Amino acid sequence: MDSTELWRLAVIIGLTVVTVLTRSFFYISSKPWNLPRWARRGLHYAPIAALAAVIVPETVMTQGHLIETWADARLFAVLAGAAWFFWRRGKGQAVLGTIVAGMAVYLPLHMGLGW
Amino acid sequence: MRSHYRHCEFRQGALDALAAAPGLAAWGLMMGVAMVKSGMSTFEALLMGSIVYAGSSQLAAIPLLMVGAPMWVILATGFCVNLRFVVFSAHLRPYVMHLPLWQRLVSGYFTTDISYVLFIRRFPRPGADAAQRHAQLAYLAGNCGVIWAAWVGCSVLGVVLANFVPVSWGLGFAGILALLGILCSLISNRLRLLSAAVAGSAAVVAFALPFQLNIVVAIAVAVVVCLTLEKSAAVEADEI
Numbered sequence: 001m002d003s004t005e006l007w008r009l010a011v012i013i014g015l016t017v018v019t020v021l022t023r024s025f026f027y028i029s030s031k032p033w034n035l036p037r038w039a040r041r042g043l044h045y046a047p048i049a050a051l052a053a054v055i056v057p058e059t060v061m062t063q064g065h066l067i068e069t070w071a072d073a074r075l076f077a078v079l080a081g082a083a084w085f086f087w088r089r090g091k092g093q094a095v096l097g098t099i100v101a102g103m104a105v106y107l108p109l110h111m112g113l114g115w
Numbered sequence: 116m117r118s119h120y121r122h123c124e125f126r127q128g129a130l131d132a133l134a135a136a137p138g139l140a141a142w143g144l145m146m147g148v149a150m151v152k153s154g155m156s157t158f159e160a161l162l163m164g165s166i167v168y169a170g171s172s173q174l175a176a177i178p179l180l181m182v183g184a185p186m187w188v189i190l191a192t193g194f195c196v197n198l199r200f201v202v203f204s205a206h207l208r209p210y211v212m213h214l215p216l217w218q219r220l221v222s223g224y225f226t227t228d229i230s231y232v233l234f235i236r237r238f239p240r241p242g243a244d245a246a247q248r249h250a251q252l253a254y255l256a257g258n259c260g261v262i263w264a265a266w267v268g269c270s271v272l273g274v275v276l277a278n279f280v281p282v283s284w285g286l287g288f289a290g291i292l293a294l295l296g297i298l299c300s301l302i303s304n305r306l307r308l309l310s311a312a313v314a315g316s317a318a319v320v321a322f323a324l325p326f327q328l329n330i331v332v333a334i335a336v337a338v339v340v341c342l343t344l345e346k347s348a349a350v351e352a353d354e355i
Contacts, residue, residue, distance in 0.1 A: 024223030056315030
């Protein structure tokens with residue numbers, strides 16, 4: 001513990017290579033190549049799906065289980081953040097506002113009430 | 116590169132990234148703290164925080180690293196968690212193929228989820244001529260630069276501050292709220308909203324899958340559902 005080990009450094013460098021490979025996966029070959037139509041249409045729905053797939057479990061689950069109470073700061077923070085966004089209709093710094101509004105609800109509930 | 120810096124789109128990309136940067140910074144801070152709290156040495160945590168540059172694969176790799184899992188298992192896990200980037204690279208391919216290979220690899224390395232989403236929102240189509248392609252790359256450079264600085268800077272800061280910022284503050288949740296804001300900005304029609312709802316539910320249902328494959332499954336299910344409905348309802352094709 002707390003000592004640097006060579007194999008861990010190798011894993012960290014390996015993970016960096018994985019980052020480059022996955023993010024550049026389809027950049028590597030320069031052969032002409034096009035996505036099929038259905039895949040191009042699918043890309044309209046993939047980004048929002050990816051974000052929801054990360055956000056929802058992080059909001060309604062604790063250690064792999066659905067939460068069974070409303071007394072959870074994350075639920076109210078997400079509602080507050082989304083409410084801010086749609087109140088502002090996405091204008092200006094709406095993403096920043098979403099973070100600030102969400103944390104303004106989250107921190108008192110989480111640190112004050114222990115939700 | 117310098118001509119990217121001077122381009123007005125560089126500034127626009129940086130501004131768009133700044134809106135998401137506070138949440139990302141808080142997330143990076145917690146990541147730095149989490150790495151140290153897991154028992155990594157300061158040097159290991161600093162190295163991981165500066166070069167791996169993929170929060171979710173870092174989060175997945177840390178526990179495996181600390182129990183001494185085989186290297187291939189850790190790297191395979193990182194790959195699976197990063198699968199969404201493979202999809203993004205297919206989407207972004209026409210925007211970068213005019214570049215030499217090393218520049219494509221560099222731009223891929225720096226293009227995180229947030230930069231991908233913001234970039235595609237600003238440029239629904241690849242540039243038709245050299246000026247447009249230049250503008251797009253300038254935007255990407257400004258955007259990725261700010262995201263990178265916020266993430267790596269705060270990861271390093273988190274490693275340094277690890278003993279002072281308790282994980283129990285829950286500052287990492289700001290990262291989720293940053294993703295939420297971006298999600299909201301993508302809701303441009305009912306099928307998109309449905310895609311988010313289906314993916315969110317599927318990710319919860321499939322949560323027990325290993326390697327965070329629930330995220331890949333959720334994306335696949337949502338896309339299939341939306342494509343099927345799109346076909347049967349013959350919804351007007353709208354732009355991203």
